Amino acid sequence: MSILEEAGFDAQQAADNLESARSVQGRTQLQLTWRRLRNDPVSMIALAVIILMVIAAIAAPAVAALTHHAVDTAYPDTGEDASGNPVGPGVAGFLLGTDSTGRDLLVRVLYGARISLFVGVVSTLIAIVLGVSIGLIAGYFGGIIDTILARFTDAVLAFPFILLAIALATVFGPSLTLIMVLITFFSWAGIARIVRGQALSLKEKEYIEAARSLGAGPFRIMFIDILPNLLAPVLVVGTLLIPAAIVFESTLSFLGLGIQAPTPSWGNMLSDASNFYQVAWWYVVFPALFLLITTLAFNLLGDGIRDAMDPRTERLIAARRLRRRGKRKARAVTVQAQQPGK
Amino acid sequence: MAIVGYLIRRLLTGAIVVWVVATVTFFLFFARPVQTVARQLAGRAATPQVINEVINNLGLNDSIMTQYWHFLDNLLHGNLGFSYFTGVTVDQMLKQDLPPTVSLVLGATVLWLVFGLSVGIISATRARSVFDRVASVGVLVGLSMPTFVVGELLVGFVFQPLYSGGFHWINTGYAGITSGIGPFVGHMLLPWITLATVQAAIYTRLSRGQLLETLGEDYIRTARAKGLSERRVVFRHAVRAALTPVVSQLGVDIGQLLGGVVVVEQVFGLGGIGQTSIQAVGNDNLPVIIGFVIIAAVFVVLANIIVDLVYAALDPRVRIT
Numbered sequence: 001m002s003i004l005e006e007a008g009f010d011a012q013q014a015a016d017n018l019e020s021a022r023s024v025q026g027r028t029q030l031q032l033t034w035r036r037l038r039n040d041p042v043s044m045i046a047l048a049v050i051i052l053m054v055i056a057a058i059a060a061p062a063v064a065a066l067t068h069h070a071v072d073t074a075y076p077d078t079g080e081d082a083s084g085n086p087v088g089p090g091v092a093g094f095l096l097g098t099d100s101t102g103r104d105l106l107v108r109v110l111y112g113a114r115i116s117l118f119v120g121v122v123s124t125l126i127a128i129v130l131g132v133s134i135g136l137i138a139g140y141f142g143g144i145i146d147t148i149l150a151r152f153t154d155a156v157l158a159f160p161f162i163l164l165a166i167a168l169a170t171v172f173g174p175s176l177t178l179i180m181v182l183i184t185f186f187s188w189a190g191i192a193r194i195v196r197g198q199a200l201s202l203k204e205k206e207y208i209e210a211a212r213s214l215g216a217g218p219f220r221i222m223f224i225d226i227l228p229n230l231l232a233p234v235l236v237v238g239t240l241l242i243p244a245a246i247v248f249e250s251t252l253s254f255l256g257l258g259i260q261a262p263t264p265s266w267g268n269m270l271s272d273a274s275n276f277y278q279v280a281w282w283y284v285v286f287p288a289l290f291l292l293i294t295t296l297a298f299n300l301l302g303d304g305i306r307d308a309m310d311p312r313t314e315r316l317i318a319a320r321r322l323r324r325r326g327k328r329k330a331r332a333v334t335v336q337a338q339q340p341g342k
Numbered sequence: 343m344a345i346v347g348y349l350i351r352r353l354l355t356g357a358i359v360v361w362v363v364a365t366v367t368f369f370l371f372f373a374r375p376v377q378t379v380a381r382q383l384a385g386r387a388a389t390p391q392v393i394n395e396v397i398n399n400l401g402l403n404d405s406i407m408t409q410y411w412h413f414l415d416n417l418l419h420g421n422l423g424f425s426y427f428t429g430v431t432v433d434q435m436l437k438q439d440l441p442p443t444v445s446l447v448l449g450a451t452v453l454w455l456v457f458g459l460s461v462g463i464i465s466a467t468r469a470r471s472v473f474d475r476v477a478s479v480g481v482l483v484g485l486s487m488p489t490f491v492v493g494e495l496l497v498g499f500v501f502q503p504l505y506s507g508g509f510h511w512i513n514t515g516y517a518g519i520t521s522g523i524g525p526f527v528g529h530m531l532l533p534w535i536t537l538a539t540v541q542a543a544i545y546t547r548l549s550r551g552q553l554l555e556t557l558g559e560d561y562i563r564t565a566r567a568k569g570l571s572e573r574r575v576v577f578r579h580a581v582r583a584a585l586t587p588v589v590s591q592l593g594v595d596i597g598q599l600l601g602g603v604v605v606v607e608q609v610f611g612l613g614g615i616g617q618t619s620i621q622a623v624g625n626d627n628l629p630v631i632i633g634f635v636i637i638a639a640v641f642v643v644l645a646n647i648i649v650d651l652v653y654a655a656l657d658p659r660v661r662i663t
Contacts, residue, residue: 162601163619163635167370170623247488251605254490255620270494274609277498278506284498288491295486303482 033232036308043304049297053290057117060110067093069104071111072262076102086280097282100272105282108264109290115265116294119176120246123183128238130184131191132230136222138192139199149196153189161186161248169257179258183245191237195230202226232309239302243295250291266291349647356643363639364632368413369406371628400426413632422636423629425622432633435618440637442516443603443614449530450537457538458545459588465546466553466584467576477546484543489602493536493609501532516612533610537602541595548591552584559583586657593649600638 037043056063064071076084078092079102086098086105096105138149165182172178202208203226211225252258253267261268266287273283397403404412416423422432465474497514504512511528519526556562557580565575604616611617615634622630 162604162616163367163638166604166620166623167367167631167635170626171370243486251488251490251601254488255605255608267490270491274494274497277502281498284494288495291488291491292483292486295488296482299482299486 030231033305033308037304040304040308043301043308046297046300046304049293050301053113053294053297054117056110057113060107060114063110064104064107067095067104067107069094069107071107071264072103074101074103079103086276086283088280089282096286097280099269099283100276100280105286108269109266109286112264112266112269112287113290113294115176115259115263116246116249116291119180119183119249120242120298123180123245124187124238124241126180127184127187127241128191128234131188132195132227132234134188135192135195136199136226136230139196140203140218140222140226142200146196149192153193156186156189165252165257166255169252174252174257174260176259179249179252182252183248186248187241187245190241191234194233194237198230198233199226202229236302236306236309239298239305243298243302246291246295246298352647352650356640356647359643360636360639364417364636365410367632367635368410371626371631417636422633425630426627427625432629435630436615436633436637439613439615439618441518441614442607442612443616445519445526445530446533446537446603446606446612446614447599449534450541453534454538454541454545458542459549459585461542462546462549463553463576463581465550466557469554474550477550481543481547484539485547487539489536489540490605490609492539493532493606496532496536497609514610516614533606533612536609537599537606540602541599544595545588545591549584549588552587553580556580556584582656586653589649589653589656593646593653596642596645596649600642 060071069075075098079087079094079098081087086100086102087094089095089097091097094104094106096109099105099108134149138146161182164185168178168182199222203221208221208225211221216225249258250265250267250270253265254271256268256271259265259268261272269287270284270291273280273287276283413423420433422436424431425435461477465477468474501512501514511524512531513525513529514532515529517525517529557576562575562580565579566572570579600616603614604620606612607614607617608620615637619631619634621627622634
């Protein structure tokens with residue numbers, strides 16, 4: 001029996017304590033962020049809208065089946081009026097009306113959501129993987145790799161993306177893959193820059209030195225020790241990149257360089273709709289509304305996450321609460337002060 | 343003079359950037375078979391001989407390096423070549439297309455800077471007021487609006503009703519400033535608003551955030567403590583320091599602005615370099631595309647130099663070396 005145990009020290013208990021402390025610390029940042037985020041009604045509404053939009057996009061074929069309106073089929077008998085113009089919302093079972101050739105706008109808008117969300121999320125994920133890896137390597141190794149990366153990110157950030165987009169779309173022909181390659185190409189540099197900056201300061205921390213002295217190799221240090229500390233800023237940038245990617249896709253499709261008809265995308269629907277302002281307002285309004293709501297929700301959520309991650313927010317909320325309480329107290333005091341004089 | 347040396351160095355690196363961009367574009371388009379251009383030029387029922395003749399006339403049969411050499415040689419002499427289809431020189435097309443684009447960019451930039459900065463400053467000095475809250479909602483909506491959607495909505499729900507209602511001052515298409523200031527503004531107003539909306543939102547948010555941060559600095563407290571008026575504190579001490587990141591953002595944005603320009607010109611039919619380059623891409627008009635890409639690159643390089651100079655003038659800590 002060791003002297004410690006004689007003194008009532010329970011080794012198992014201590015190990016458990018250490019273990020639980022470690023596991024709590026490992027998640028602290030994200031947990032705290034989530035807790036603050038949950039108390040922010042705007043972010044929660046934005047999140048709900050995004051989830052609804054995803055569900056709607058997934059359910060697009062089901063909606064098509066329910067309405068008996070296929071996505072690429074025109075219904076000239078029911079979907080167009082006597083003069084061949086689109087019919088309005090609610091007419092003949094078309095909840096959002098029809099488009100220029102008498103196709104169901106609701107079904108097409110939902111199929112458009114599939115493309116937008118897919119492009120937004122997938123190309124952002126690829127950009128994150130690329131940006132994080134390159135940023136980590138540049139920040140950790142420094143030197144010539146870092147210089148090359150810095151010049152390259154500068155070039156990417158300064159290059160007028162629309163010119164490259166136009167050029168590539170004509171050389172290779174417009175396609176979904178091309179759009180995603182373009183978005184990824186113009187997004188990773190921003191992430192790499194942020195990750196590089198963080199990695200530069202993190203690699204000087206004592207715990208990295210500790211890891212190194214324990215014999216950890218550079219890749220272990222980069223991906224096991226540094227990466228988890230970068231998740232938060234990457235999460236914010238990622239959330240804000242998704243709406244940017246969606247806007248980019250719809251802009252290219254609008255210019256005729258992206259998704260090609262008859263495949264519906266919000267961009268090419270709006271381009272087609274521009275000839276029907278006077279006869280069919282719904283044809284412009286609904287795709288625009290879906291696009292706006294989606295990008296707005298992602299932007300709001302990204303802002304919310306950024307605020308929630310900022311430790312100053314806690315203080316801000318506390319300060320606001322304090323001030324409100326202070327005002328109430330002051331009011332109470334003045335009321336009391338006035339009463340005797342009444 | 344340090345500034346002369348600085349300018350020379352910046353212009354030299356700028357020239358290298360332009361050369362790289364031109365070269366990349368040049369080789370990029372060689373991934374595309376020359377047949378398509380020649381076939382379009384030769385007409386629908388062209389025999390192979392006619393197509394070959396067209397290809398030879400355009401010099402498309404030379405080796406890539408020979409063509410590249412010709413291209414560089416011409417470029418150094420300021421000769422951007424001819425449009426494949428109309429035979430008009432690219433210089434001439436540029437001369438024709440630059441006025442709409444330049445008026446669009448300049449007008450929109452003024453609009454978004456004035457609007458974005460003033461809303462940002464008012465929001466920051468009255469943080470958490472009703473104005474601030476309304477403004478920040480507006481900023482988020484503006485940020486989420488793709489440029490082409492703003493343009494479409496303005497055309498559909500402002501221009502069309504006004505025009506069919508007999509109000510013809512606001513119009514699409516382009517009217518040069520020579521046709522009078524009234525028609526010019528009438529034609530450019532909606533394009534300016536369209537291009538400025540998203541940018542104004544970005545700058546409002548940026549300037550508000552920066553100014554809020556600056557107003558919390560110790561030297562602002564010092565300025566207040568020594569009895570300066572609030573106006574003087576905000577405008578002389580805080581805004582100047584808060585503006586520097588805004589100016590550097592401007593340098594980044596100028597490259598991205600071209601995207602918005604293409605969209606706005608397309609939506610309103612302004613016929614500037616954006617619209618022309620999209621058409622040129624549509625029919626493989628290589629000399630025109632390269633000409634426009636070079637002009638765009640020159641524009642971006644020059645704008646960045648100007649931005650850096652303004653930056654140095656605003657922030658006394660930045661030295662031009």
